[in-house]
Amino acid sequence: MNSKETVFVNKFTDGILDPGKEMLGPVKDGGHIVANTTPGCWGPMITPCLKGGHEVTKPVFVEGAEVGDAVAIRIKSIRVTSIATASGNDAPVDGRFLGDPFVAVKCPECGEMNPQTVIKGIGQDAIRCENCDADVTPFRFTNAYTMTFNDQKTVGITLDKQGAEQVAHDGKSYMSTPENSVQNPIVTFAPHDLVGAIARVRPFLGQLGTTPSRPIPDSHNAGDFGQFLIGAPHDYGLTEDELEDRTDGHMDINRAREGAIVIAPVKVEGGGVYLGDMHAMQGDGEIAGHTTDVSGIVTLQVNVIKGLKLEGPVILPVEEDLPYLAKPITKAEREEAKRLHAGWSMQQPLESSLPLSFVGTGATLNDATTNGLERAAMVLGTSVPEVMNRATVTGAIEIGRNPGVVTVTFLVPLHALEKLKLSHFAMEQYGKPE
Numbered sequence: 001m002n003s004k005e006t007v008f009v010n011k012f013t014d015g016i017l018d019p020g021k022e023m024l025g026p027v028k029d030g031g032h033i034v035a036n037t038t039p040g041c042w043g044p045m046i047t048p049c050l051k052g053g054h055e056v057t058k059p060v061f062v063e064g065a066e067v068g069d070a071v072a073i074r075i076k077s078i079r080v081t082s083i084a085t086a087s088g089n090d091a092p093v094d095g096r097f098l099g100d101p102f103v104a105v106k107c108p109e110c111g112e113m114n115p116q117t118v119i120k121g122i123g124q125d126a127i128r129c130e131n132c133d134a135d136v137t138p139f140r141f142t143n144a145y146t147m148t149f150n151d152q153k154t155v156g157i158t159l160d161k162q163g164a165e166q167v168a169h170d171g172k173s174y175m176s177t178p179e180n181s182v183q184n185p186i187v188t189f190a191p192h193d194l195v196g197a198i199a200r201v202r203p204f205l206g207q208l209g210t211t212p213s214r215p216i217p218d219s220h221n222a223g224d225f226g227q228f229l230i231g232a233p234h235d236y237g238l239t240e241d242e243l244e245d246r247t248d249g250h251m252d253i254n255r256a257r258e259g260a261i262v263i264a265p266v267k268v269e270g271g272g273v274y275l276g277d278m279h280a281m282q283g284d285g286e287i288a289g290h291t292t293d294v295s296g297i298v299t300l301q302v303n304v305i306k307g308l309k310l311e312g313p314v315i316l317p318v319e320e321d322l323p324y325l326a327k328p329i330t331k332a333e334r335e336e337a338k339r340l341h342a343g344w345s346m347q348q349p350l351e352s353s354l355p356l357s358f359v360g361t362g363a364t365l366n367d368a369t370t371n372g373l374e375r376a377a378m379v380l381g382t383s384v385p386e387v388m389n390r391a392t393v394t395g396a397i398e399i400g401r402n403p404g405v406v407t408v409t410f411l412v413p414l415h416a417l418e419k420l421k422l423s424h425f426a427m428e429q430y431g432k433p434e
Helices: 161-168 171-175 225-229 331-343 365-380 384-393 414-419 423-430
Strands: 004-009 024-037 060-062 070-080 084-092 117-119 127-129 139-149 155-158 198-200 204-209 261-265 271-279 296-305 314-316 353-361 395-401 405-413
Touching: 024 271, 060 296, 070 204, 070 271, 084 161, 084 171, 139 161, 161 171, 204 261, 261 423, 271 296, 314 423, 353 365, 353 414, 353 423, 365 384, 365 395, 365 405, 384 395, 384 405, 405 414, 414 423
Parallel strands: 004 024, 024 060
Antiparallel strands: 024 296, 060 271, 070 261, 070 296, 084 139, 117 127, 139 155, 155 198, 204 271, 261 314, 314 353, 353 405, 395 405
8 A cells, every 4th residue: 555645534433442453544654644533522421332432533554663663743733623612520320331431331221332322402311322212321510611712713711501502402513523423512411500711722632642552442541541441341351461552642631732742652563643632721630530622623744763662652842831940951051051060170061951751641640650750761771760850850740631641851861862863853842952
């Protein structure tokens, strides 16, 4: 099959990232992926035939990507297309799932697993089993809102009951749901607990990465959500060791936005780059569990990095998003450092450095931090205590998603970046170090 300069994506998974299924593409090394993405969490969560809690794009095969390599994914552009969305905090409904409401929905009346559904009216009981007409939604809102955006997609406001119900009656249109998506629009629930709140729009991708080396539900392709799979009673149950086959594509890190570079591990031939779960905005931690899921158009550029073995993603955020201590050293700062260096008659030269963010995931934030520190040490060929010191004085630990996704960000010596074949990506982002 001939590789393509640009692969256009408008097909989606059934919620399972399965390395045994055929990928789209291939796309050339250095080529582009353009995707019309579906809304993430809530729509798939109320659509039982989707088995992963999300509805991400079908993975794309990248020319030349082999197991043990990495794929650099430049986020060239993100454009929100939804006019409105709905979101809020969730509570699972007992009796409507087998072990995991994201993966194994069970109709409470006819007992069918992952049943097809129809929409009847609006409100939280509108999603009905196609077989027996039972209310089959496995989640309910505890506190929630409907939000609409201005034409420029720079701000959003939360609507009152009248506005929320207007949106609910024409949900797919207001959410600009892609044609091949099967999810029920979450605006159907018409929530309006928050009215008149104003929020800034700054879109990012909650899901962006590569295909795991075993079938994993898409929202569970991370060390925190993946805990639900350990010993689970459904078809996708895993052991703790098998969860290591994940690639942590479900990051919910708000720094994975336009202008950033995400470097993802290759654990299957071709990498299998996928994306989705676009959000209009999110504070660090996604503390409500969910945020504003939207449709959108995304352009990515992919490059294979041969021989860079990663267990999870590395991010080069836009400079504005870096922690203060991890921002590149300025010319004036380096001149002051040189004066200090000379005054102490040091023989070893001063470091030149640029920032990297290592993603860590785990059952808790403490576990995720340990995971991120260990991944950084492994990639850089140094010790965890050294990484801890560097992250303390030249960086920070930042929460991506509560309960268990973090970034370990710090200034990395240029010689280490060169050895990893990452120096030109870092200099592309931040310029040549002073």
